[in-house]
Amino acid sequence: MPETDDLSLLIDAAQDAGKIAARYFHGFADRWDKPGGQGPVTEADLAVDQMLREELTAARPDYGWLSEETEDGAERLSAEHVFIVDPIDGTRSFIEGSTTWAHSLAIARNGRVEAAVVYLPLRDKLYAAALGKGATLNNQPLAVSTRAELDGATVLAAKPNLAPSRWINATVPPISRKFRSSLAYRLSLVGEGRFDAMMTLHPTWEWDVAAGSLIVEEAGGIVSDRARQPTHFNNPVPKLPGMVAGGAIIHDALLTRLA
Incomplete structure (x- = not known):
């Protein structure tokens, strides 16, 4: 490159x-x-x-x-x-x-x-x-996963993200949750295609996700907040309202199912 x-x-x-x-x-x-x-x-x-x-x-x-x-x-x-x-x-x-x-x-x-x-x-x-x-x-x-089915998808996320209250009709989709402490590493693993998506639904500091977000996007993935808004950095308060990242189909499927 x-x-x-x-x-x-x-x-x-x-x-x-x-x-x-x-x-x-x-x-x-x-x-x-x-x-x-x-x-x-x-x-x-x-x-x-x-x-x-x-x-x-x-x-x-x-x-x-x-x-x-x-x-x-x-x-x-x-x-x-x-x-x-x-x-x-x-x-x-x-x-x-x-x-x-x-x-x-x-x-x-x-x-x-x-x-x-x-x-x-x-x-x-x-x-x-x-x-x-x-x-x-x-x-x-690198290239992101091209998985087309949400059921069974591997998603890097902390456990609270899978609370029923986060999802439409309190129904958590049958995804396989995995975890890594570093948000930057989670995003990079999605860019690598080893996992289908990552998400963090609470406000997130810019320094945790700025680098990883570009790695996902340049590997062919989509990165947004839960309202489908693209990321913007160097904000007066350097926080983003969460982040969902993955291949286009899984990214859309996760956002569609979130409450």
């Missing part, structure tokens, strides 16, 4: 992030809980965030910055381009010693993601996408 300059920058930065995070893995990072029930954070999250911010903004000083681990500011809202970064997506998995955490890096231009990388260093999986150029895993092209 031809790489844009921005995509090459993200790939290099993600690989550097993997080297830093690996040094803290297997319990060597101090951890604490963020205020307001926002979940855990570790030394590794902050070390990766600092490196990424320094490296990326030095290369693109006119780009805005939005990261889970950096205090947000209004400056990014006036920038044409903005980095949207989750230094470690799946921090709980990182703490528990799982290898399903990822570095999630994206660049959005006027609200649309144009370059994206999701990197799982301990699994040697580097997903990448550039707008109009397709998506890859370790330089091999």
